[in-house]
Amino acid sequence: KAGVTQTPRYLIKTRGQQVTLSCSPISGHRSVSWYQQTPGQGLQFLFEYFSETQRNKGNFPGRFSGRQFSNSRSEMNVSTLELGDSALYLCASSLFPGDQGSSGNTIYFGEGSWLTVV
Amino acid sequence: DAKTTQPNSMESNEEEPVHLPCNHSTISGTDYIHWYRQLPSQGPEYVIHGLTSNVNNRMASLAIAEDRKSSTLILHRATLRDAAVYYCILRGYNAGNNRKLIWGLGTSLAVNP
Numbered sequence: 679k680a681g682v683t684q685t686p687r688y689l690i691k692t693r694g695q696q697v698t699l700s701c702s703p704i705s706g707h708r709s710v711s712w713y714q715q716t717p718g719q720g721l722q723f724l725f726e727y728f729s730e731t732q733r734n735k736g737n738f739p740g741r742f743s744g745r746q747f748s749n750s751r752s753e754m755n756v757s758t759l760e761l762g763d764s765a766l767y768l769c770a771s772s773l774f775p776g777d778q779g780s781s782g783n784t785i786y787f788g789e790g791s792w793l794t795v796v
Numbered sequence: 797d798a799k800t801t802q803p804n805s806m807e808s809n810e811e812e813p814v815h816l817p818c819n820h821s822t823i824s825g826t827d828y829i830h831w832y833r834q835l836p837s838q839g840p841e842y843v844i845h846g847l848t849s850n851v852n853n854r855m856a857s858l859a860i861a862e863d864r865k866s867s868t869l870i871l872h873r874a875t876l877r878d879a880a881v882y883y884c885i886l887r888g889y890n891a892g893n894n895r896k897l898i899w900g901l902g903t904s905l906a907v908n909p
Contacts, residue, residue: 721883721899768839783887787839
């Protein structure tokens with residue numbers, strides 16, 4: 679079956695602009711999480727959605743937002759971009775949210791969207 | 797918060813075993829221990845997971861301490877393709893709590909030919 683698909687793969691934006699990233703989870707997965715990855719900070723959890731509801735949120739400013747649609751596809755938005763927002767943004771899907779631990783609940787990641795803010 | 801602690805980096809020689817440690821002293825009784833690895837320019841991929849007993853799969857073995865406060869990922873014969881960042885995280889049931897998943901920086905494994 680198809681894996682997690684993220685679009686776009688690469689994009690360049692200017693400071694102050696906003697950006698929307700899209701994620702299509704694995705078919706049947708209802709939980710979608712977003713992560714920011716930078717060389718110095720590693721993998722930082724942004725938020726998690728399950729059945730269109732935000733279930734968990736990391737420590738990021740309100741400029742970072744997301745949503746999930748009824749077909750489980752998800753988008754994240756960053757407004758008023760700053761240079762420090764340049765990063766790899768990863769989307770991951772799983773059957774259940776991270777706080778529901780049936781056996782495994784493996785996370786599957788997409789290849790990410792590389793965002794450069796200039 | 798579900799925090800794990802791993803060494804920043806480790807080095808191994810090809811065809812030798814590698815033991816990657818992880819401490820998770822705040823683990824709760826229903827948390828599963830998951831390991832993922834991230835190859836260069838790719839998203840992380842699942843390696844193995846366990847709850848209490850040691851686990852084996854085609855990629856690796858997972859040894860879990862009796863008190864579950866630490867675990868070790870074992871690569872039996874490292875290959876150059878195993879050079880990656882390895883993450884140990886906790887995934888578990890904690891109804892009603894807003895647990896923040898913390899991945900940290902993981903362990904960067906270098907494999908020498």
